[in-house]
Amino acid sequence: MNNCRGDWCCILLAMKMMVKNLVIVESPAKAKTIEKFLGKDFVVKSSFGHVRDLSKKGLGVEVEKGFLPQYEISPDKEKVIQELKKLAKEAELVWLASDEDREGEAISWHLAETLKLEPARIRRIVFHEITRPAIEKAVQNPREIDMNLVSAQQARRVLDRLVGFELSPLLWKKVKPALSAGRVQSVAVRLIVEREEEINNFVTQSQFRVTGQFLQSGAGNTLPLKAEYQQRFNREDEAASFLGHCAGASFRVSSVEKKPARRSPAPPFTTSTLQQEAARKLGFSVAKTMLVAQQLYESGKITYMRTDSVNLSDLALGQAKELITASFGERYLHLRKYKTKSKGAQEAHEAIRPTYLSNDSVGGDASQKKLYELIWKRTVASQMSDAEIERTAINIDVSGTDQKFVAKGEVITFDGFLKVYMESSDDEPEDRDDQKLPAVKKGEPLHYSSILAEQRYTQHQPRYSEASLVKKMEELGIGRPSTYAPTISTIQKREYVVKADKDGQTRQVIELTLYAGHIARMVKKEKSFAEKSKLFPTDLGILVNQFLEQYFMDIVDYRFTADVEEAFDEIASGKSHWNKMIASFYKKFHQKIEETSDNTQRFSGEKLLGTDPVSGKKVFAKIGRYGPMVQIGETDDEGPVKFAGLLKGQSIATITLEEALKLFSFPREIGDFEGKPMAVAIGRFGPYVRHNNKFYSLTSKDDPLRVEADRAIEIILAKRAKELSNIIKKFDEKPGLTILNGRFGPYISFGKENFKIPKGQDPSALSLADCEKIMAAAADSGKTKSGNTRSGTKKK
């Protein structure tokens, strides 16, 4: 509550309180909770994560001095450090309570260094759950900072910096400026590129699947029995001849098999599984899930949302026991301790769970409610009994063949955890075996009502969604709960990957139906499954991946992270020195960087498309400084080389000579409007219409090659109307000054400058004098602001 607004206030506060014990944790929400447990001799503050990092200038590592890291206080942490320094000075003991993992240990060490704490005043404590007994136990068992673990973190940090800051500039030089590469992101891109290659190389095959509807021969009022023949046919004539055989065959139940089965609940949520389920069940992007989870965490509704642990505290288990017994009864209770399966897991926190399981819903917006409910259900279900199922298989003999029809059914005899929650699957739900089966006896004759032979196509692997990519990365041990979402946004921001939909392709499906002794043939149209919000590699992503695979296979190898993690573990256990580990890696890596830098050409992915019929020059497609483009002619040719950028949706891999040549038709004159010519052209920010020296962007639905005058006029008029509707007020006395409605609310536009209108002022009621006052005030504060703000603030 005591928000310090100025230095004097902090000093007064510190003098008044004379803090005996200062506890520092990573997260402010955690600090608030813990303070309640510890009593008034303890002040709990947060470091907001790491407080120092390698210098942003240059490598930030002095290679010659045994890879000595050059640490700097992160610009956005100066203020926190100031405050912590003051409190630490007063305190008798400083309790460093960052997480118990590699990064957490390093945070404690950086704090000790930055706050210049004498070792005697430091108490390092750890806890895995935010409960009173856990915190009290932690305070009773302080230890020292584990320098081996800190070394392992420095190795991790330095390795990532060396890889990222040596590879990226090489890409600027060889491929395109402002690109990036790194241990995590480059592998993520590679996964997507390789999946796309698999899909391109996939050859669809089809088979005929035969299913029959059978009836019992006695009273014709029983349930139909849907059964699948256990053999599939490759060719239509084979399927047809089998149906012909069935027309005259007899059918008999050869056996009925019943088997009990169980289904167990999924473990409580980790970051990765929460992202996957929220995507499947709620349609959330990975970023949205994290945003909403953060809101729930900050309002105290759920435990920490960046975790790789499936563990629940005893407190939570107790709540689950109480709730399940009271709501569903003893029989539904089955408390379990789950163990993580992912290899790199560091388990510094609990699984993601509701703070109070007795709240089965919370307030907040719709997204918060839905996500909370999902977490609640998953947590409760994880402590409930297995579902019990009876699986039945009815085998049906066909006279004259040795294969059988099999009807499968499933009956839930005890629902157990299914009463609350069922995990979804990424796979297409292929016919579920949940039909109700009639009671039949062994040896009983059956007859068919219809038998269908249906052409089925094999399907390529699905492309990755954000969430399924996270799942794969977790399996490979690449990235951490705190970086999954940012990594996915980075590879999209670099334009290595785009999120897009793909319509299914229509194809023909042959259906043969045996009904009342006759076979009917039908050809139906079917769409192969469409993909929504999937990750597709771009030309740039494919090219950069090709570059890295060609020259730096070691880095993009799927085992690279796993291998270096092993080396970090050696350091953490004191068996090896971090500088030596880094040195042995760097020698070979840096040599390869130099070699590639000196001895290779620009890497443009150039592809010859054919010859330009007009000039007779060669036409190429490649990646240029500004992205994918086509060019006519080479530098050695006579006359100038011509260039044109690719349109959205076009790719180097698929563009034809004809399509390439059309790109040189810009700017396209498309007639006059209000006495001035209009032209469609392609600019840095996409296709646009130019008219009377003004620019009007085309929408993504417009094809710049096809837009004609009527559509162009529509676009021009639409933009004019929109601009008009944004005008709140104009002043005849001062024509250059307008009050406008913008993305961030109302503002004053004057010449080329813009001024924000302070909150609480009605923009339509402002007089010219009011406007001038706002402008003068802004100019004033602008001056003082630029006087004392730090340079190098973060940009978007």
Add this chain to the structure above:
DNA sequence: CAGTGAGCGAGCTTCCGCTTGACTT
């Protein structure tokens, strides 16, 4: 915001992990 792509050369871009606000033309 707006038609770049040669070549010159200035100055810029970039990594992964830990954490939240600040504040936008």
